Amino acid sequence: MQDIESVAQLTSWLVTGRILFLLIHLLGVALFSYIVAQRMVPFIRGERDFRFDQPWVRMGRVLKYWLGQWKQPRYRAAGIFHIFIFAGFLVLAIRAFSVLIVGVSENFIMPGLSGRAGYIYDIITDYAATIVFLCMVIAVVRRLVFKPARYAVPAGYGKSHTADAIFLLSLIALLMLADSLFAAVKAAAQSPQGQPVEVLAAFSLPWMFRHVLVSTPLSTLGRLCFGTYLVHELTFYFLLCYRPFGIQFHVETSVFNIYFAKLDREILKPVRWGVSDEHLDEVKSFGVKTFEDFTWKHMLDFYSCADCGRCSDNCPANAVGRPLSPRFITIKARDYSFEHYPVFGRVNKGTALVGSVYSQDEIWSCTTCGACEEECPLLVEYIDKIVDLRRGMVDEGNVPQCLQKPLKALENRGNPYGKVEKKRPDWASAKEFQQTCRVRTIDHSNGTGTLYFVDSITSYDDRMQSIGRATAKILNHVGENFGILGAAERDSGHEVRRFGEETLFMALRDHNVEAIKASGVRRIVTADPHAYNALKHDYKDVPPVEHISQVIAREVKAGKIKFNPVENTNNVYTYHDPCYLGRHNQIYDDPRDVLDAIPGLKRVEMRRSRDRSFCCGGGGLMLFYEPKEDQRMGVKRVQMAAEAGANVIVTACPFCMVNIEDAIKVAGLEGKMTAIDLAELVDRQIAREYPDAIEEQAAQPKECVMSSINSPK
């Protein structure tokens, strides 16, 4: 390089290196395009997925979850830290491209960034580079010194990801240093020439570098300029091409992942997109057996995971030592994809996933609670994938021994206990109960407006029948003209579907839909969140459904329900959000409003509540399956209630009740802690002596018709 005597000559080094820089650009872009094209090969071989509807809604979600980083602050410190890095990257993206173009066209200025706008932008980017650099240093220290538990790779899940993460963080830091030094060199060269000095942001990295370089000879600055530019360019393209080989690929894919994310998370994915239920018998293979059985969107999920560990950190199965960590459902699939669809080399497809990549226990361990999906900042989906893997196992006859009996019973009797159908409405025929409340079985003639859908656990489980009776008494109290299907009701099939037995679910659903339609009811009420979720999201063409907590909250507001004060004011209550009421259906406030309306009731929140509620362990046929675990989920939940200072756990789900009552015994808290369903508590506290608003209806005798079985023909 010639000696440099002026600032104009300083930039002439760009001309000297133009061909080299142009070559680097072309090579970098070509290599990146090739790598990305190779990464997309599995998408073409994957299953269909319909994610092209509602573009404006999807754009709104991109603005919220990607640009607005909506979920990041759920982990406050790490989230804010990430927002800084993300914002820094966005700001620096334009500068990075400007700098790249300067290499081949030395006077290039990004359109719109000349004059005052350019000056302001330069100040912002100086700070952005500094902040991103500092964030990288902090991130490295955090990884090496503080070692957050959620980044750890447990035994059996492969080698630690720390070295790779530090390598990438260091490269980004190097890019920021090169960028800042490049800006500083140009500014430092201006002062000895008496030219107007480019203003650099005070205390930013470029500003500090310029102070160091201010008396450096122009010839040295020229070489430095060339060197920093080369380092910047090589680092930039190396990062660009290296990212698709690891977790940093999410930088490119996350915006697409969020755009194509599922809009209706509560609705389970169909067995095959584009194949209606009527044509399902034409589908040769159900569920996911090989990697190629995943949909292209699920494959995009695998590429988009940032390995932040938030999903596993919130997974109750992971917390109690079951062999499931959702993060590794993704990481293992991504590793499989990289290995079987290499960027350079031959595609090697078709290996069965369960038994090689995933264990059976891993897939059965999920309760479909949704905590992982709620937490993921990049909207990675899990439940659909796990259910699809289960569908694949069920299709191959890989059903755990302990689940075979309840499934057979569901097939033959419509309930997992194998009890006869005509005993389904027996919960309502208890003598004492009949004296206070009459429940009729709906038939074509009695014109009942509301169906109380009871479902199997409340119908047949002796303890849970009390929830059924409390629900009926509440409906009766508010003057609801309701009835039950009685023996015509079958299990809602909610758990069966999530277990992966789609055909059995369809049979149960079709039977219930027919019975509901035949009953002529205009609305449905249930006290079981699983039935609620099934009726609301898995069934079609049935009347609107409400959970009993919604009905109670409304009637409390309307003044139809008034409460007596609690007798024991020393009791401290806490509300446990059932997953299928809270996270899956966002019913958080109604049950709490009801509790807060009871005079004298003291309520505390558990550490994990609302959308961070901790699953009791009851979902997905788990009442019949004993997975390997160190501790029961219910026990952990009961301990959380005790930590919060509560001695009464209120829930609004019969499955939760089974698990929590059992856990109280296992945790040795019998006599110190109790559990009660919201409906039971409301029934206990209702002020029946002051039925102001329903005086008239209460005065009328209620019809008590436990009619014979009304199965749909």
Ligand code: SF4
């Ligand atoms: S749905 Fe719940 S149990 Fe299943 S992987 Fe996610 S957090 Fe874990």
Ligand code: SF4
């Ligand atoms: S799936 Fe989401 S929450 Fe889980 S590690 Fe990946 S990015 Fe984080």
